[in-house]
Amino acid sequence: MSEPVQAAAPRRSLWQALGVDSRLLGMIGAFVVLCLVFDVITDGRFLTPRNIFNLSIQTVSVAIMATGMVFVIVTRHIDLSVGALLATCSAVMGVMQVWVLPQSMGLGIGHPAIAPLAMASGLLAGTVIGAFNGWLIGYQRIPAFIVTLGGLLIWRNVAWYLSDGQTLGPLDKTFVLFGGIEGTLGDTLSWAVGGLACLGVLWAIWRARADRIRHDFPVKPLWAEALIATLGVGTILGFVAILNSYAVPAARLRREFRLRGETMPEGYSEVFGLPISVLMLIVVAVAMTILARRTRLGRYIFAAGGNPDAAELSGINTRMLTVKVFALMGFLCGLSAIVAQARLQNHTNDIGTLDELRVIAAAVIGGTALSGGVGTIYGAILGAVIMQSLQSGMAMVGVDAPFQNIVVGLVLVLAVWIDIQYRKRTGEKS
Known part of the structure; x- marks a missing residue:
């Protein structure tokens, strides 16, 4: 009996010494297997520098919003309006670049103030709308599901009216640098x-x-x-x-x-x-991680998500906290709109379509518990990378778009089931 115990001890001490998160390790392993399988199927085209470059810039806008969705879900809420809000922010920036600044304010094409003013307008619009959503949820006690479901319908069509249903372009050359292809x-x-x-x-x-x-x-x-x-x-x-x-x-x-x-x-x-857009994602990831781990706001977010009643009794203003979380989510939607619009090099009516589902899926696949209180920024980003790699690989293989969505849906359900089983086994909250 003594020999088996001695043989197993080094393995346990190795994992304990490294402090490896088994869930993260499993996600990385699944990602590596996914990449290798697609690389074999595509005769080595999947892991080429060109495809990795394209994957990185295609992932950025969803990954940026996924970092904010972690905080939303951790506080036991949901935001179904992020794709529509991205479209509204994009429409505001498109109108500013194509109509307002060049025509109404007389700024010439290529004027250095166009890009920063357009970006500021989009970020401000996203933050204000997000804060309004948070106010309805936190102070008026309307369920987040209803508020953001209504927002999905409202803001998608507000974007349509802002642009008169038109594709807006060409965009300012400096603005386009934030999309990836033109800005490296x-x-x-x-x-x-x-x-x-x-x-x-x-x-x-x-x-x-x-x-x-x-x-x-x-x-x-x-x-x-x-x-x-x-x-x-x-x-x-x-x-x-x-x-x-x-x-x-x-x-x-x-x-x-x-x-x-x-x-x-x-x-x-x-x-x-x-790409500049990938650099933006890195900065956002670092900033959000610091916010989650090193600031009072981050501690309040996870405390309120873990036990809202105890958080209120300890003096945390959970209503204002909700406003701050959704305002941050709106700001990140505006930032994602900059990246998405710059990558497309125009504003289109379908920009951000289904992004709300991709963002939520990225956060959940990355280990964020829908019951609140648990989630990581790096997990959400890795979830976004896995989803984009899955879709890109299927597109390279020639899988039809409807079947791609079916596979992504199945992966989401499977990821949640695996997460539930993992938390049951480890005794964590599910």
Whole structure:
């Protein structure tokens, strides 16, 4: 009996030393298997730098909203209006760029104030509408399901009336840079950002260890910290290397040189590098993680989601907290509208269609409990990446769009079932 116990002990101590979240590990494993399967089926086209680049910019708008949806669901609410709200924010920015600023205010095409003013209008519209939703839910006690279901119908059609049902374009050239294809950092800047991100990972690991030592909490062995740091740094540098291996087509480079009245030198080449939109997602992810883990507002959000009655008795203003959470969700919808509109390079009436379902699915697949109190920012982003990879892979294989939605729906239900079983087994709240 003693030998089996001794043989099993090292395995348990390894997992305990690394502090690995088994749910996160399972998601990463599923993502890796998904990518490998699609790469085999598509004869190696799925994991090419070009497709990874496209996947990254296609994921950004949903992933940004998914980080906000984590807070909404953690506080035991739901927001079914995010796709429609994105459309309204997009319509406001489109009207500002195409009609208001150039025609009514007389700003010439390419004026440096157009892009920031348009972005500010979209972010303000999203924040105000989100705060209004929160006020109806928090202070008027109307269920979030009803408020946001009504908002889904209202704001989608408000967007239609704002644009008179037209596609709005062309957009300001500076604004378009935030979509991904037109706005990238290139080789050198991408490596610089990657280096800063690596330093950030190392600093975060060191800071967390120092905090645990200062408060006399148990810490991981140094080899475990070094292994986690190596994996984090390796992932960042690998991602940057892949993006920097995607070369700008020669025809596009020749066209750009020709527009400048120049001739492209023989053998000249450029790479896309890190898209500005992906950099925005990274900044949002870091900011939302800090908000969740390091601020009073974040602690209040998870406390109210875990036990609303106890939170109120402890002095937390849960009504104002609801307003703040939905205002933040509205702000992130405006930010996602910037990315989505810039990527499409115009405002269309169907922009953001079904995004509310994709956003909720990303958060839930990422481990956010619909009963509230549990959720992570990195999980929601990984959920968005998995969903986009699934849809992109099926499209490359030639699967029809209706069947793609069927598969995504099945994956969502399966993910929730797995999460429920996991929480039952570990004794967590489901």
